[in-house]
Amino acid sequence: MIRVFELCLMLGALIRVAAASMGGFSFNGNIELAGVAEVSADNLFRLTNTTYFSVGRAFYAQPQTVKNSSNGKAFSFSTTFVFAIVTDESKLNGHGMAFVISPSKELSSGASSQHLGLFNRTNNGNSSNHIVAVELDTFRNQEFNDINDNHVGIDINSLTSVKSFPAGYFEDATGEFQNLSMVSGERIQAWVEYDATVNQLNVTLAPIHLSKPRLPLLSLDIDISPVILDQMYVGFSSATGRLVQSHYVLGWSFQMEGKAQLDLSRLPSVPGNQQSKSRSKELAIGLSISGVVLAAIIFSFIVFLSMKRKDKFTEIIEDWEVQYGPHRFSYKDLFAATKGFRETELLGKGGFGEVYKGVLPVSKTQVAVKRISHNSKQGMKEFVAEIATIGRLRHPNLVRLLGYCRGEGQLLLVYDYMPNASLDKFIYNKAQVTVNWVQRFKIIKDVALALTYLHEEWVEVIVHRDIKASNVLLDSDLRAKLGDFGLARSSKRTQDPQTTHVAGTFGYIAPELAKNGRATPSTDVYAYGAFCLEVVCGRRPVESRVSPEEVALVDWVYQRWREGKILSTVDPKLNKDIKIEEAELVLKLGLLCSHPMAEIRPRMSQVLQYLKGDASLPENFDFHVLGQDQKGESYKPAILSYSTPSITFTESFKSVGR
Incomplete structure (x- = not known):
């Protein structure tokens, strides 16, 4: 009715x-x-x-x-x-x-x-x-x-x-x-x-x-x-x-x-409204000249304090921000959420600045707030890249960017809070084994899923450029999420001839990236290969406090493979908690992805097929190619790659995570 x-x-x-x-x-x-x-x-x-x-x-x-x-x-x-x-x-x-x-x-x-x-x-x-x-x-x-x-x-x-x-x-x-x-x-x-x-x-x-x-x-x-x-x-x-x-x-x-x-x-x-206006008028008429002067002084002082306080929370909006669309947080809210960026809320530090734990005032949602430091050499350029990429990406194995803020001369990014922090804290935990083989193998597949999405499934090709264990975060269920898109670039930008500076972390940089500075999906695959070896072997791609033949992880694993002892490289903390076939697969896949010749490396969709058992590693692939150059002369590819004189070491290379 x-x-x-x-x-x-x-x-x-x-x-x-x-x-x-x-x-x-x-x-x-x-x-x-x-x-x-x-x-x-x-x-x-x-x-x-x-x-x-x-x-x-x-x-x-x-x-x-x-x-x-x-x-x-x-x-x-x-x-x-x-x-x-x-x-x-x-x-x-x-x-x-x-x-x-x-x-x-x-x-x-x-x-x-x-x-x-x-x-x-x-x-x-x-x-x-x-x-x-x-x-x-x-x-x-x-x-x-x-x-x-x-x-x-x-x-x-x-x-x-x-x-x-x-x-x-x-x-x-x-x-x-x-x-x-x-x-x-x-x-x-x-x-x-x-x-x-x-x-x-x-x-x-x-x-x-x-x-x-x-x-x-x-x-x-x-x-x-x-x-x-x-x-x-x-x-x-x-x-x-x-x-x-x-x-x-x-x-x-x-x-x-x-x-x-x-x-x-x-x-x-x-x-x-009307009543207050009338009272204001009566008050103004009744004031003496001295009262007016005094009121003016008081008012000026209040305005000064107000402007000073307002400056603290001043935020910047530029034209490029409008098109990207992620939620913009107020600086006041993030300041309150992190308790004034208190030291007790600090989650970690890295080449881009500090990351703080926060609780949003109204929703009480836990978040991670990345504050890019003033002396960061990447600064605004990398901040814009992160807004332009991760702000529009949606995948269960990518850390979600909830929003951002620019205020008080600072650049702030707000992410989902990952209660289990980054993977490297688990792998390099000397006290006890906190991630077993089943969990590690799943994490390796989770990261492959994320990279396949970035390289082949999104509307444009996104090159992450900084894949490593410290940039793989774990949620409450130990599901891996690839984070830190501060170095990310779309395929269009990476082809810019002026984009020739080396970016990434030492130990994960492909040889061609060290020479020409141009990141591609294949350079991500190289870093992923190093990451696979890192997860299985429980050590970083480059270690200084080991014997000379073990300094470069790729070289060491390759040499042990040639000797028929590839499984001896597996992290000793895993003990017997390991599936031999899976570990051998990941180690060989890591070598294949870290091949010094970019055209031999697989695509991430192929990597997924290998990990899922839907395809086998190429039978006609000779891993010994890793030890030969184009003239057939032997050399050590990883050592050569990481000691190339053209590499320019920056602060981000020295970073071991945030």
């Missing part, structure tokens, strides 16, 4: 609702509040207040039948409401509010700040949300492609608006656009209307003293029938983050298959 209702949210808890003309229904105060939503001391309905990182919602308690059950088509509806947003003039704008049509009035997964209490980082954009919303957004979020910090948007299952426009209205007489500041504290009326006969959704704004403009602010041709369910809840949602503001709803009317009407003469004024 078609339902009609009119809700006027006024005078505290006594919310009066007019009787419906078509359905004959009358509702009285049937509004459910959630979060910080309240009836304020001024007898006004307020969604949010000045509480940090909070969510406030108000929904009509009963669901509305919004679709025809016989044909699945949405009904037409009309709603109008008057809102006001009050912001402290000394502070920046908060995040705004939204009118919402939702299958549930709970929205328990809705996060605060820029998510407006509707979605969160994981479900934003999911078609299973079944949400239609009109956002009144007062903060520009780059991740949602916001057009400015004062706009209206139509949202379908996502906070990336299908259509948006600066807040304002078009004059009836001239058609000229007039801007409306939604954070002015003034009362603004909004109309949201859906016409099911033409499948059109219109949104209109106007100051309270004007009638509804003939031309809508936003008009979207859309059939919302596939989006919504048969019964939906209607209401409002808002949120605050580190930036706060109060969101008021002064009156609301909603009607199915008709035109919503609202009696504007009964609406209350907004607190902290």
Whole structure:
């Protein structure tokens, strides 16, 4: 049955609702509040207040039948409401509010700040949300492609608006656009209307003293029938983050298959607006000249302190950041999450700086925050590379980049927290064996899966350039995830003739990379081969405190293979906990991947086939090629590779992980 209702949210808890003309229904105060939503001391309905990182919602308690059950088509509806947003003039704008049509009035997964209490980082954009919303957004979020910090948007299952426009209205007489500041504290009326006969959704704004403009602010041709369910809840949602503001709803009317009407003469004024302006004026007139001077001095001092504090948390946004899209965290949030980057939260250090453990203030999610040091030689260039690559990659064996921040002269990256840290801490643990052979073999396959995705399955070829045990992180289930994309490059960039500096870690660098500085998927394969040997043998690719014939791991394993003793290179800490066939396979595969001739190395998809047993190592492959050059003269490839005079040693080469 078609339902009609009119809700006027006024005078505290006594919310009066007019009787419906078509359905004959009358509702009285049937509004459910959630979060910080309240009836304020001024007898006004307020969604949010000045509480940090909070969510406030108000929904009509009963669901509305919004679709025809016989044909699945949405009904037409009309709603109008008057809102006001009050912001402290000394502070920046908060995040705004939204009118919402939702299958549930709970929205328990809705996060605060820029998510407006509707979605969160994981479900934003999911078609299973079944949400239609009109956002009144007062903060520009780059991740949602916001057009400015004062706009209206139509949202379908996502906070990336299908259509948006600066807040304002078009004059009836001239058609000229007039801007409306939604954070002015003034009362603004909004109309949201859906016409099911033409499948059109219109949104209109106007100051309270004007009638509804003939031309809508936003008009979207859309059939919302596939989006919504048969019964939906209607209401409002808002949120605050580190930036706060109060969101008021002064009156609301909603009607199915008709035109919503609202009696504007009964609406209350907004607190902290006209009255505060009047008091400010009286105070200014009453001040003496000496009082004015004193006030000016005090005000200047407060402004100075405020600017000084603001400088500490100043953030930078440049043009290149807009296109990449990962979530941008505020510096204040990350500062709080890491307890001010306290030493006790430090997880490790490396060539790129420090990594800290953090707990996000609202969601309480554990994260790892990488702070790139000021004296890092890679600096901004590598930071941009990481944002441009890992920020868009999604694979179960890649460490997920949750977002980033640039503030206080620092470059910050936020990752999923890996409770078991990096693989090298397990392999080189002298106290006890913490990863057995089954776990090591799975880790080797996990890294192969990640590299296959980067090289052959993503939209463009990504070369990691720094594969090693310290960059392989382990989650709570010891699943391996390849991380640290600070050196990553797309295939287009690696072919740039000016990109000729050697990057990577000493011991994993392919001979051709040492000569020309150009990273390719094949140079990643070489590093992966060294990584395989490292995991099986339990030692680094280059060791100084061993006998001369064992310094280079590739040389040593190859020599033992020639002697028929390849299994003698296996990590002694494994004891009998090893599958002979698998260990021999990985050792030979490591040699094949670390071949000095790039054209002989396999692709990562082939490596996966070998590891899964879907293919056998080439029978006609002569591993003795490892000990010959193109003229047939013997040499030691690994020693030659790592002592080539053209190599330029940098700080990153000396790094043994972070």
